[in-house]
Amino acid sequence: MAPTNQVLVKESSNVRTIILNRPKQLNALSLEMVSRLLELFHAYEKDPSVKMIILKAEGRAFCAGGDVAAVVNDINKGGWKVGTDFFSKEFTLNYLMATYTKPQVSLLRGIVMGGGAGASMHGRFRVATDNSVFAMPETALGLFPDVGASYYLSRLPGFFGEYVGLTGARLDGAEMLACGLATHFAPLEKLSSLEDALCKANTCDPIVISNIINEYSITPKLKEKSQYFRLKTIERCFSRRTVEDIIYALEKENAKSMDDWISWTIQSIKKASPTSLKISLRSIREGRLQGVGQCLIREYRMVCNVMKGEFSRDFFEGCRALLLDKDKNSKWEPSKLELVSDNMVDHYFEALNDKDWEDLKLPARSNLPAYAISKL
Template sequence: MAASHAQVSEVLVEEKSSVRILTLSRPKQLNALSFQMISRLLPLFLAYEEDPSVKLVIIKGQGRAFCAGGDVSAVARDIAQGKWRLGATFFSDEYMLNYVMATYSKPQVSILNGIVMGGGAGVSVHGRFRIATENTVFAMPETALGLFPDVGASYFLSRLPGFFGEYVGLTGARLDGAEMLACGLATHFVPSTRLTALEADLCRVGSSDPTFASTILDAYTQRPHLKLQSAYHRLDVIDRCFSRKTVEEIISALEREATQEPDDWMSATIRALKKASPASLKISLRSIREGRLQGVGQCLIREYRMVCHVMKGEISKDFVEGCRAILIDKDKNPKWEPWRLEDMKDSMVEQYFKRVDEEEGWEDLKLPPRKNLPASAIAKL
């Protein structure tokens, strides 16, 4: 399996008896996923699945992040140069990797000791075991960038308790490790000081039966207390507001709640929604709602259609503008188009969910065939 030096250095591989440890290694970029990293990870995961000597895969990040997302600023630069199809290749490979991880036949442990955002969730949350720590910061910040929660997020956000997934996906709210555990995004919480010992014990696993890894993880896991101001204490308010049919109705419901019981959390939530791209908010809400009734493969195929329309920029150019304002120029003052929610008509939203038929050579996402899947993977299809 030939790989360039850049690929090798950005994904470090350790072999410890029956276990493979993959370390995302772009610490200066907070391990943001480059095309080269995805091109390295996908064949590795497929090869480990076929190799009977590999029983368990661990994935972690170097430095203070697990992975801060996909390298979308590079994609935005390609689009600005008229090369949106390069971005389409990036996203199709990324989504294929997400699908393989979601339907993986061997246990995968993601150690989330730091920042986990966007694409970082895609290469962790789909796995069998997700370890949060006191250093974990999770977010899906795409609506502030003119994008939408992708990488299969319409599958995993829609399966969080109540309408917590809509709250996380629309506002870009940050969750800590305790909140990730409470809502189910993480399966275990382990203090960072115990990670070295945990990893050493996991490397002694000699079976691909997930109960062996699970037993080890259960011995290390703790039940952290949710902070007093945690959004997870507000599930009743979140469910009342984020269960509404439209983004406009969600904001109105929040504003009504705020008049009765104003507080900082409510103000911050309303502010985040009003600052986000109107186009992004509307397509994100529909995407998560559709995800409730779809398998992970269907979600990724739909998200690929959506992201291709986002990159083409024929309905809205908010993705390029959001990347400019937040990631490139960093003036944090995006000029969204359309500017108002009411100007983002249902007919415009509908366009994002259609095939990109008029584009020569464009095809729907073709997911790799899967075989010999465990019940946990079959349940996601």
């Protein structure tokens, strides 16, 4: 595939800087972008002259997610299987990044959501800054936190991953660093100097790279009302076995204190797709006990079941309400948590009964997932 202007590349000695370049679409990942990123990451891994990859973006967002509106449009025209190509390539890219043999440094200016998190969280170094905003808002779209999120969310402290995954809560750069989603925090005014220093480094040694990033990094103070200070309440509520139990625990907490944050948390969950909430909770719980490859293979099954729409069409309804008509008035079906049975949830985790469909085939890799060893 010929290079496109949706993904730019800057070469400087032993470093390749890959730049996401759809600023008007907040760098939402198109199939073209994902295909190009896969091509580049494969090529640079084989090239002995390349020692480090820097991933950044043009405009005010790092990446607002996968271009799901385009995927839905393609599915509406050509059937659900048309969408499988996008997700199989995207998840393969996530796995390649998670097991990459060369350091990836992601500079996370602005919005980092959904597919944007998938393109960065699996890499070795994740540098947040003053205007970083992380979120996995999929339950409001009738989807679930994918792109390997069941792997990295389940590894956050306590049950913070369940909280972030079910509510779509937005985290700032300081919170990203505190919970481990970011490995470093560099002030905005130092980001270009940091990039220059990395381009001159001529090394693939992660300890040396970490020390360079440290020179430009600070430990920012968490805001007084940071969600990260709510870990004990999150632990009490989000450790519960079911979504219904989580809501019940939150409502009990709210009756004691009438807290704005708890009220917001309850409302965020209640507005989301009941089916999405149930499959998301189970996905994150299963992710705790699985490797990144297992998580991605399972999430691919789940996303194919979502696109097939046999048990619920919530993904298409969520995209209609939030991305297409923008009336923000999703009509979920089933409409209540109690109408989503365990048996219905089970279906999302099963292989599809379709002769032309197959499980995600990930390439054989020898490297350890970068996320598990990123805290140097």
